[in-house]
Amino acid sequence: MLNKADKQIKESLGCVRTQQREVKRRVERLETAVEKAETLLKRCTNAEITQIDTSLNTVLPEEVSDVGKQAASDLEGLRPFRFKENKTLLDSLNSDGIGSFQTYVTNTCADRSSAKGKGINEAIVGLESNFLLKTRNAEGEQCYDERDSVTVEIKNQQGHDCATEVRLKDERDGSYKVRYFLKDTGKCQVSVKINEEHICGSPFPIKSKPRQFRHVLSFGKQGSSVGMRCCPYGVAVNERDEIAVTDCGNHKVQVFSSDGTYLRSFGRKGDKQGELNWPAGIAFDKNRRSIVVDYSNHRVQLFDEQGEYLSQFGDEGNLDHQLKSPFGLSVDRNGNIIVADAGNKVIKTFSPSGQFLYKLGKGEGQGFTSPSHCIQYEKYLIMSDAGENCIKVFDINGNFLYKFGNKGNRDGEFNSPRFLSVNKAGHLMVCDKNNDRVQVFELSGKFITKFGKQGSGPGEFNNPTSTAILSDGRIVVADWLNCRIKIYE
Numbered sequence: 311m312l313n314k315a316d317k318q319i320k321e322s323l324g325c326v327r328t329q330q331r332e333v334k335r336r337v338e339r340l341e342t343a344v345e346k347a348e349t350l351l352k353r354c355t356n357a358e359i360t361q362i363d364t365s366l367n368t369v370l371p372e373e374v375s376d377v378g379k380q381a382a383s384d385l386e387g388l389r390p391f392r393f394k395e396n397k398t399l400l401d402s403l404n405s406d407g408i409g410s411f412q413t414y415v416t417n418t419c420a421d422r423s424s425a426k427g428k429g430i431n432e433a434i435v436g437l438e439s440n441f442l443l444k445t446r447n448a449e450g451e452q453c454y455d456e457r458d459s460v461t462v463e464i465k466n467q468q469g470h471d472c473a474t475e476v477r478l479k480d481e482r483d484g485s486y487k488v489r490y491f492l493k494d495t496g497k498c499q500v501s502v503k504i505n506e507e508h509i510c511g512s513p514f515p516i517k518s519k520p521r522q523f524r525h526v527l528s529f530g531k532q533g534s535s536v537g538m539r540c541c542p543y544g545v546a547v548n549e550r551d552e553i554a555v556t557d558c559g560n561h562k563v564q565v566f567s568s569d570g571t572y573l574r575s576f577g578r579k580g581d582k583q584g585e586l587n588w589p590a591g592i593a594f595d596k597n598r599r600s601i602v603v604d605y606s607n608h609r610v611q612l613f614d615e616q617g618e619y620l621s622q623f624g625d626e627g628n629l630d631h632q633l634k635s636p637f638g639l640s641v642d643r644n645g646n647i648i649v650a651d652a653g654n655k656v657i658k659t660f661s662p663s664g665q666f667l668y669k670l671g672k673g674e675g676q677g678f679t680s681p682s683h684c685i686q687y688e689k690y691l692i693m694s695d696a697g698e699n700c701i702k703v704f705d706i707n708g709n710f711l712y713k714f715g716n717k718g719n720r721d722g723e724f725n726s727p728r729f730l731s732v733n734k735a736g737h738l739m740v741c742d743k744n745n746d747r748v749q750v751f752e753l754s755g756k757f758i759t760k761f762g763k764q765g766s767g768p769g770e771f772n773n774p775t776s777t778a779i780l781s782d783g784r785i786v787v788a789d790w791l792n793c794r795i796k797i798y799e
Contacts (some may be wrong), residue, residue: 416455420507422446425488430500430514433473433492435521436735437783437799443478443486445504454484462488463501464516472498472518474734491734491783495520521735523748523761523785523798525769529570532793542788542795544592544603544638544729547778548615553786554600555795556589563589563602563617566795568780576617581607584619591639591650591683591729591776595662601647603639610636610649610664623664628654630666638683638694638729650681650693657684657693670708678702683729690753692738694727701727701740701755714755719745722757729776734783741787746771748787766792 427441443460447453460480464473472493479487492498501513532540540559547553551568561579563586566572577586587606594600598615608626610633613619624633634653642648645662655678656671670691671678679697686692690711691704699717701724704710715724725744732738737758738751746764748771751757762771772791779785785798 416458416505417447417453418445418455418458418504419448420504420509422448422450423504423509425502425509425511425514429488429490430502430511430516432517432519433490433498434519435492435495436733436737437521438489438491438734438781439516440487440489441500443488443502443509445484445486452484454482456480456482459503459505460486461501461503461506462490463503464490464492464498465501466494466496466498472496474736492516492518493735494518521759523750523759525796526784526799527570527797528768528789528794529566530794540793541790542793543590543790544776545778545786545788545795546592546594546600547780547786548594548598549781551780553778553795554592554594555788556592556602558588558590558605559793561586561589563592563600563613565617568784568797570795574617576613577602583622584611584613586611590637593639593641593647595641595645595647597645597662601639601641603636603649605635605637608633608635608653610639610647610660612664621664623660624649630658630669633658637681640683640685642686648684648686648691650683652681655679655681657681657691668708670704682727685730685732687732687736687738687753692730692753694730694740696726696728696743699724699727701730701738701751703753703755712755714751721760722749722751722755724749728774731777731779733779733785739777739785741774741776743773743775743790746773748774748777748785761798762787768796771796 423445425441425443429439429441433439444452445454445458460478462476462478464471464476466472473490474493476490481487495518498518499513499515502509503512530542540557542555543558544556545553552573553566553568555564555566557564562575562577564575577584577589579585579587581587586602586604589602590605591603592600599620600613602611602613604611609622609624611619611622624636626632626634628634633649633651636649637652638650640648646667647660647662649658649660651658656669658669659667661667678695680695682694682696684691684693689706691706691708693702695702700713700715702710702713715722717723717725719725724742728741728743730738730740738753740749740751742749747760747762749757749760762769762774764770764772766772771789774787775790776788777785787796787798789796
């Protein structure tokens, strides 16, 4: 912006100088013309002056007749310009500032500091990569200064960020644990800087590998005893990597550790507070509450982290505050609860306390046949329609953008798509229930890969219905009719 203004100022000054020279030339010509006219007036009588009027007009017209026009044309080269503010940027600058100068003495030497670990050499898309950074002084000894500015950037050849959730954990002893998730394959590099200077070896080229979605763990078997399941349908993961499972056959929610160890359960069949009848979707919110769709009771119930009943909203009906056979459920970035009201063929959003806010399902592109699930990711609302065998995408205000998929069993086709999730690489995962697989897409709808096939063995599914993402990027899948929970890395 400043370069553009500077260029325009130089052009305008050049115009001014040219016009200044032209004005001087015109003044000189006018002075000469006036001198000639005065000479004629002194030498001639009145009669002669009248006779030589034509002669005067030949001396002065060019100089005086277009003075007004020339003054206007002189301004044409002076292009006016004004500053048009970027209000969003200015508001951000006013609130956050543009930075600050820091002056202090530190013993840390960037060129003596080092990084070690697989994460500076290779990474698998969507799985956690990590390395250990150690800050050192001029003698190569590990040292620590809390004022040191440590930054990590992972970029591709085009200079774009190619990783998500880049996090540094300061151990406060001169070591930093760094973790990140690679988004795409291709050539990338990790830049590690201390006080704006690269450490030894930085930037590090990393070899990126595509994800294979390898089956690593299964747990659970059919039954009604503690830790056993009968048709697990929905799964959710909390901040401690505990896996909550809606056991629709046993009408309860069971909670397991990420290694499959049974932790606790809550709920039983019924329609009273805290009782469930075919629980389906489940999610955790930032207050550690478990939010459960109580499908056959046409309501949503909220429980604390130990499974104690807190509250509920909804009852059977088609009014805004009511529900009819609700199915999938998610929590948006504001803590609001998004419910797929399958029986009423709409998506409804409720406040964290259960007050109806708005619904999606009317207008262009918004008609649903059998909405299964809706999630918010970044600036999008993404929903699955099991009846139309497609995924529909809306902006954050509910305006329809596009859809993808149709009925079939080829890549990118669906047969009763169910619950959705977004993995650590930012890719959309769709449980393609009746095709016994999970499909992975870019947010644009471009097919990436798939995993699973019909069967009961490792890596096989019998109607997968829901996925959730562990903190290290592994995928939890509810294998509904095999009555198992499976984990993929």
